[in-house]
Each structure stands twice: as C-alpha cells, then as structure tokens.
Amino acid sequence: MGFAGRDVLSILDFSREDLEELFSVADYMEKAVKEKRKLKLLEGYIVALAFLEPSTRTMYSFQSATHRLGGYALVFSSREATSLAKGENYADTIRMLDSYSDLIVIRSRYEGAAKYVADIAENPVINGGDGKHEHPTQTMIDLYTMKRLFGDIDGLTIGVLGDLKYARTIASLLYGLTRYKPKKVYLISPSILRIREEVRDTITRLGLPIEEVSSLRDIIGELDVLYVTRIQKERYPDPMEYERVKHAFKITPEVLKDARPELKILHPLPKIDEIDLRVDNLPYAAYFYQARLGVPLRMALLALVLGVWR
Numbered sequence: 654m655g656f657a658g659r660d661v662l663s664i665l666d667f668s669r670e671d672l673e674e675l676f677s678v679a680d681y682m683e684k685a686v687k688e689k690r691k692l693k694l695l696e697g698y699i700v701a702l703a704f705l706e707p708s709t710r711t712m713y714s715f716q717s718a719t720h721r722l723g724g725y726a727l728v729f730s731s732r733e734a735t736s737l738a739k740g741e742n743y744a745d746t747i748r749m750l751d752s753y754s755d756l757i758v759i760r761s762r763y764e765g766a767a768k769y770v771a772d773i774a775e776n777p778v779i780n781g782g783d784g785k786h787e788h789p790t791q792t793m794i795d796l797y798t799m800k801r802l803f804g805d806i807d808g809l810t811i812g813v814l815g816d817l818k819y820a821r822t823i824a825s826l827l828y829g830l831t832r833y834k835p836k837k838v839y840l841i842s843p844s845i846l847r848i849r850e851e852v853r854d855t856i857t858r859l860g861l862p863i864e865e866v867s868s869l870r871d872i873i874g875e876l877d878v879l880y881v882t883r884i885q886k887e888r889y890p891d892p893m894e895y896e897r898v899k900h901a902f903k904i905t906p907e908v909l910k911d912a913r914p915e916l917k918i919l920h921p922l923p924k925i926d927e928i929d930l931r932v933d934n935l936p937y938a939a940y941f942y943q944a945r946l947g948v949p950l951r952m953a954l955l956a957l958v959l960g961v962w963r
C-alpha cells in the first residue's frame with residue numbers, strides 16, 4: 654500500500670516493504686541536505702504541529718523537516734495558547750487546524766488521541782506520541798538507525814532496557830521489530846517495569862523471539878543493540894511507585910565492560926540519568942546519530958504522505 658494520504662497512527666499499519674521504501678527516500682533526503690540542495694517538494698504546503706505534551710526532538714525535527722522541504726509549519730504547542738483554554742471543545746479546534754493546514758502531527762498524553770483527531774480531520778494525521786500507547790515515527794527512526802548502522806535488522810540481537818511498562822517508544826519499537834527477523838529480543842527490566850500484557854500478547858502472536866530477563870549483566874555480551882529509555886515519570890499514577898523505580902538501572906562504562914565491540918546503544922531521548930555521561934564519549938553511543946536521522950526520516954515521511962514524492 655502506498656503512503657499518499659495515509660494516517661500514521663500505529664507502526665503496525667506499516668509493512669516491511671513500506672518501511673524499506675521510507676528508508677530509501679530518507680537516504681535521498683539525507684544526501685540532499687548534506688549537499689545543501691534546496692528541496693521544494695512541500696512548497697505551498699502547511700503542516701500543523703499540535704504538541705500538547707512537551708517535546709524537543711519530535712516537534713523541532715518535524716518543523717525542520719517541513720522547512721527543509723520548502724513548506725511551512727504552524728506550531729501549536731500549548732493548550733493555554735489556544736481557544737481550548739477558553740473552553741472550546743477539541744473537535745472544533747481540530748476542524749480549524751484541519752482547514753488551515755494539509756497535514757496534522759499530534760502529540761497528546763491521551764492514548765488514542767491521534768486516532769480521535771484522524772476520525773475528525775480530512776487531511777492525513779501523524780501520531781507524534783499518544784500517552785503510553787505508541788510513537789510510530791520514533792520507531793521508524795529507530796529501525797532506520799539500526800539499518801544504517803548494521804546494514805540489516807534481520808539477525809540482530811537486541812536488548813531493550815528501561816521503562817517497558819510506560820514507554821510508548823518501547824511498545825512501538827517491539828511492534829515495528831515484528832516486521833523484521835531479529836535473532837533475539839531481550840526485554841530487560843525489574844519485574845515491576847515489565848511490558849504490558851497487551852503488548853506482550855501482540856508481539857508473541859506476531860512471532861517476535863522475545864525473552865524477559867531482569868539483569869543486563871547476564872546478556873550484555875550477546876547484544877548488537879541496547880535500546881534504553883528513561884523512566885516515564887509523568888505516566889505514574891502513584892508518585893510512590895515512581896520513587897521505587899527511579900534508580901532501577903544505569904548504564905556506566907563498568908556495566909559495558911563485557912559488551913561486544915560492535916554494540917550500539919540507542920535511546921529515543923531525552924535521557925535523564927539512566928546513562929552515565931561518560932558513556933556519551935564511548936564508540937557504543939549512537940543516540941545522537943539516531944536523533945540526527947530524525948530530520949531526513951521525517952522529511953521522507955512528509956513527502957510520501959503528502960503525495961509529493963514520485
């Protein structure tokens with residue numbers, strides 16, 4: 654299925670072929686930016702960025718991607734700055750955004766928010782993160798980064814570590830990995846931060862070769878990729894629950910002493926204190942490279958969804 658006119662709500666809506674097409678367009682975009690070619694694919698297009706939750710990378714890389722393609726981004730970054738604060742209902746606000754732009758990117762703390770917007774809007778809608786549910790464009794970046802680093806995702810041994818329970822980047826990444834054939838995916842977390850039942854059921858049904866472990870030390874020597882997330886403080890209904898887990902893990906040079914030389918550490922960012930700052934300077938750290946790929950990847954996605962890529 655082509656991308657033109659499609660909503661991007663869940664990574665599960667995309668096949669391996671879709672992702673491969675996206676990655677090859679991202680390669681083109683990266684090269685064009687590097688060569689300082691002025692692309693005009695989105696000239697005359699307006700993209701609405703509705704970010705109702707904090708964001709650095711997702712919002713600014715979508716904005717940068719839009720501008721790099723010659724388009725214009727309308728940024729709507731807080732409820733307080735709009736008529737929502739006067740009591741306007743969400744549906745009316747969405748209708749306005751839809752009529753003032755050609756595509757909406759939405760981030761919200763509510764699960765299902767992007768789907769809700771897509772049901773009202775006529776133009777395509779991209780999910781920039783909905784609560785603990787999904788963050789499909791981050792996964793596109795994550796998979797693209799693995800491809801760029803290793804040439805292929807098939808055959809990799811991948812560890813995911815962190816807040817597996819509440820990080821939407823983890824749920825989407827695991828769903829996205831079902832489109833490939835990794836050798837093994839270790840889910841590393843203390844028992845209270847294990848993935849939610851619905852995520853486990855989906856990836857098991859789709860045949861992802863997972864194993865849940867509680868200690869990184871036992872398996873660090875097997876990993877090609879270690880994907881880390883922060884503890885998602887804002888999603889804890891009970892502050893005491895957060896207090897109990899906030900220092901549950903930390904990646905230090907010592908923890909990495911048994912790692913393979915090829916290991917790459919990915920992180921969707923922001924990182925808080927789960928990765929020791931000394932790790933930033935080790936060859937394992939690939940998270941800044943990963944964040945940089947967010948712009949060409951999102952350029953590719955916008956061009957494909959808006960139907961201007963031929």
Ligand code: NCD
Nearest residue numbers: 710711782822883921922923
């Ligand atoms: C992530 C998010 O918003 O889910 N950030 C991002 O988009 N790169 C990760 C996080 O907040 O931990």
